[in-house]
Amino acid sequence: MKVLILGAGHAGGTVAALLRQYGHQGQITLVGEEPLAPYQRPPLSKAWLKGEADAESLALKPVEFYAEQGIDFRPGVRGLQLKRSDTTVLLSDGSRLPYDVLVLATGARATPLRIPGAGLEGVMFLRTAADAERLKAAMGPGRRLAVVGGGYIGLEVAASGRALGAEVVVLEREDRLLARVTCPALSNFFRGYHERHGVAFELGCSVTAFEGEGGKVVGVRLANGRVVPCDAVVVGVGAAPNDEIAAEAGLATARGVVVDLDARSVTDSTVFAIGDVSYRPMPIYDRMFRMESVPNALEQAKQAASAITGRARPAGECPWQWSDQYDLKLQIGGYPIDADQVLLRGDPVGGRFAVFHLNGDQVRAVEAINSPPEFIIGKQLILSRRPVNKAKLVDPSVSMKEVAG
Incomplete structure (x- = not known):
């Protein structure tokens, strides 16, 4: 049985390893858009920015693991088209790969701000190691960093920026930090803690444009007309699932690929979706979720690998996540x-x-x-x-x- 995995992040890399661990003897192909082998992403906003980690230290497995386990790892390519009628996927390098089982682990992408100046140099996101490397080069003593979005990622970046000596201002549309994910007590606690470390906040403000000089960002314009000066901007206002290849192939999608408790597509029994790209049931809340967390990626990798290899479905877990700041x-x-x-x-x-x-x-x-x-x-x-x-x-x-x- 040929298993094709699209996406070599935490979810894709884990399911490839689990398939071998669970006894799958057939062909496994792991396709990843980035040039790196699967690695841990949470440290990108912390240890990587502060120079305490790199691609090798964050790798899920040594790069030799994949060859040793007979996993055909193909970095630097992505899936362009899923053709369910003949069970093949067209890749960006022009090749077309067949599959008996397809695992979609394509993750999510940062939500852009569609405002003037969005394409200026120095306007950045933080999703990949390459993003983190660019951001690290933009931070340091005397540098001014603006963070658009007061969520967990934005606050982690702010903490790392201060650790590196940069001036940091966080711009948040709501009237408190973490407004969409936590209670006021925690919002107030984090604001006070960051302010004691020198982070400035602008709450209840709307960003309308990025100002530039010579093609580089130099400021963030707010709805009231004021411009916040900066040398770099990190936009952290959410993420969208990379589910286009699934939707175009006729798979059910709803803020991600709709799956069951085995992480199997509700449309096609030969297709699974795991991690940030999946829209999954959560029985303890009696509803469906799309979750962006490492524990979710690991849980669904176990679900998919178990279903593919005929093992019993693993017990359900409580969803969880974490954030390190200072x-x-x-x-x-x-x-x-x-x-x-x-x-x-x-x-x-x-x-x-x-x-x-x-x-x-x-x-x-x-x-x-x-x-x-x-x-x-x-x-x-x-x-x-x-x-x-x-x-x-x-x-x-x-x-x-x-x-x-």
Whole structure:
């Protein structure tokens, strides 16, 4: 059985390795648009920018692994057309590859700002190692960096910029940071922490243009007419799934390729989609999601590899993600869907606390700052849906093990 994997990111690289680990003996071809072997992407906004990591240290596997495992790794090419009628994919190098099973792991791309000056030199995104390398060269003492978007990636870039000595301003459309993903308490905490490290913020502002001189960005124009001077800009306002090849082939898409609990396309049983490009069920919330996280990529790689090799479906997991900023580790479990109450455990002043989102007496999500027990037990509570004693939950003197009871 020939397995063709389009996309050599965390999801694609992991499913290729798992297929061999799970006993698949047939042909595996791994096609990646970047020139690098599969690597970890979260450190791009942190360790890579600060010069603490490179392609070799972030590689999921040594490049020799793929040849040793009989995996035909083809870097620097991408899929152009999926022809389901004869089960082939046309690649950008002109070749056409057949498959018995196709795994789409094509990821997502940064959402651009379609405003004047968007094409100026120095207007950047952060999705790949090449992006990170360009950004690293633009940061340093005396440099002025503008970050458009006050989400997790934007804040991580801001923290790295300050660590490298750059002046940093974050421009956010909403009236608080992380407005779409967290509660006001956490927004206020992160704003204060970043301000103490020298980051400036412009909240409730709209970016209308990038100003340039000699083809290079020199400022960001706001809706009120004011121009924020800068030497470089990082745009972090979201991402869109690379699902065009699937949609053009007639596969069901809805903010990503629609799949089942095996990561299999609901349209075509020979096609799987994993990672950022998939739109997947999440039973504990009784709805569908598109999730951009390494844990999601790993979970779906396990699902697809298990289904392809005939193994039992792995147990469902609680979705989670993390963000590192300065000496803070934010660990997020679940989503605050249908939450009707927010409870605080610990003291934000000490930089060690957790925010729990509940529906009735069930935990729906947890956001833990430097608090591993709250994160770990919180995920268990989310997955089990066990009711909790709220008085114990907010009392730091009561262990999380006792809370879980």
